[in-house]
Amino acid sequence: MSTESHDVVVVGGGTAGCFAATTAAQDGLDVVLVERKTEEEGGYIACGDGIKGASKFPDVVDRDRLDEEAFTNHGISRALFENPLTGETIDIPFTESGGVVDRYKYGQILLEETDRAGAEIHYETVVQDVVQPNGRVEGVRAIREGEPVTYEAEVVIDGAGALSILQDKADLSTSTFDTNVNYSQFCSAYREVLEVPEPVDWHDALVFKPTEELGYLWYFPRSATEINAGLGFQMNKPPMKLVEVLKADLASRAEFQGATVKNKLGAALPTRRPYDSAVHPGFVAVGDAAGHVNPCTGGGIPGAAKAGHWAAKVAAEAIGDGDVSEAALWEYNRRVQTDFGKRFAAMDLYNIFGGAHEIEELVSVITSLPGQQIVDALGKRGTASMGLGLKLKTLLKTVGHWDVLYELYKIQQEAKTLKDVYDSYPDDPRHFDAWQAERDAVMDRVYELTGAEPKY
Numbered sequence: 001m002s003t004e005s006h007d008v009v010v011v012g013g014g015t016a017g018c019f020a021a022t023t024a025a026q027d028g029l030d031v032v033l034v035e036r037k038t039e040e041e042g043g044y045i046a047c048g049d050g051i052k053g054a055s056k057f058p059d060v061v062d063r064d065r066l067d068e069e070a071f072t073n074h075g076i077s078r079a080l081f082e083n084p085l086t087g088e089t090i091d092i093p094f095t096e097s098g099g100v101v102d103r104y105k106y107g108q109i110l111l112e113e114t115d116r117a118g119a120e121i122h123y124e125t126v127v128q129d130v131v132q133p134n135g136r137v138e139g140v141r142a143i144r145e146g147e148p149v150t151y152e153a154e155v156v157i158d159g160a161g162a163l164s165i166l167q168d169k170a171d172l173s174t175s176t177f178d179t180n181v182n183y184s185q186f187c188s189a190y191r192e193v194l195e196v197p198e199p200v201d202w203h204d205a206l207v208f209k210p211t212e213e214l215g216y217l218w219y220f221p222r223s224a225t226e227i228n229a230g231l232g233f234q235m236n237k238p239p240m241k242l243v244e245v246l247k248a249d250l251a252s253r254a255e256f257q258g259a260t261v262k263n264k265l266g267a268a269l270p271t272r273r274p275y276d277s278a279v280h281p282g283f284v285a286v287g288d289a290a291g292h293v294n295p296c297t298g299g300g301i302p303g304a305a306k307a308g309h310w311a312a313k314v315a316a317e318a319i320g321d322g323d324v325s326e327a328a329l330w331e332y333n334r335r336v337q338t339d340f341g342k343r344f345a346a347m348d349l350y351n352i353f354g355g356a357h358e359i360e361e362l363v364s365v366i367t368s369l370p371g372q373q374i375v376d377a378l379g380k381r382g383t384a385s386m387g388l389g390l391k392l393k394t395l396l397k398t399v400g401h402w403d404v405l406y407e408l409y410k411i412q413q414e415a416k417t418l419k420d421v422y423d424s425y426p427d428d429p430r431h432f433d434a435w436q437a438e439r440d441a442v443m444d445r446v447y448e449l450t451g452a453e454p455k456y
Contacts, residue, residue: 006032013107036127057305065113074097080205080206155319189232194259273456296350
């Protein structure tokens, strides 16, 4: 068995892992990124491909190159919400345009940028355990190209994805690291990339259609003739035959007649709030491995990029100070929770609300809401507001579902309160318990209001 020593070991070559390794290398650290796939397969990840512009990514990679080579459709200006009960479609314009990316090209470019920054990349390396002799995580054990190897490090950054094996192997009981994690807080998803014979007339739109399992079908146009089509369901619901359901919906759509499948892939992803704490002495979790995914839409690329960057910045400072304790790494938690963390936590309330109702009720209410309110609640803000005129119109449209509409209104109020709580995330671990108690008081009200089983 061989042993290597580095300042930082990053596990996983996804968005979070690449941004972490690139940032660490640019800050002068000796960093290695270990990736289980081959170099040719690197970056091949199941994804819906919908994303906002790369201009908001941390400025540690060539964002212009990402934009030019990986983004295949820059013209997304609206969403189409399909009512599975009536067949009607709601057209929701975006106030900010988005795009669709070729996830494989995007992933390959990120790995090339990581290499260019000076980080080592070890492909075909499968991590099997952590090195943790005295509480602090001090490295990982892996099999690299068939041979055992130990990677020693001051800090291990876990970008190994949903339900990470590192968190199963590490003893995290002596820190605040969030271990309140189980399969029911995750989603199973499947997608195919299809080439259609004729251009679709919704090449400027993201298409959504709810499913019975509190998930949705999606149709995201990489171009007018190349479509990312997929669906997912939450694992706290009855199992869903993903492939069969997708194929049945494809068969019902005229634009997909004669389409050819270019590739297909499945994955699991978190549909929960971000981890309350994702640090332990010598250890930081990022991206999917820390629940950094929009729990309503499954979008996670921008948050993962930020999280990886912040984790490396905080780790570099901690290593420079000779202190990689939980308190020394805590600033990473604060940055996440007061940025996208509060928004994702607020969105999680809508997930809880949805799980307590039947699909017919939810669709009837959602299709009666003004489009911008849907975008605000489930998109950029995590909350929504509505003027008196819109309230009256919505009331007229939702006759028979006023109790559900009122409940949704109350959820929106609690979402605003929850974001305020996250804005006051503590500066150090000493006040963490008090913060959790304040947050849990909001959650208790939500469970009482919806009748939902506690999610955490």
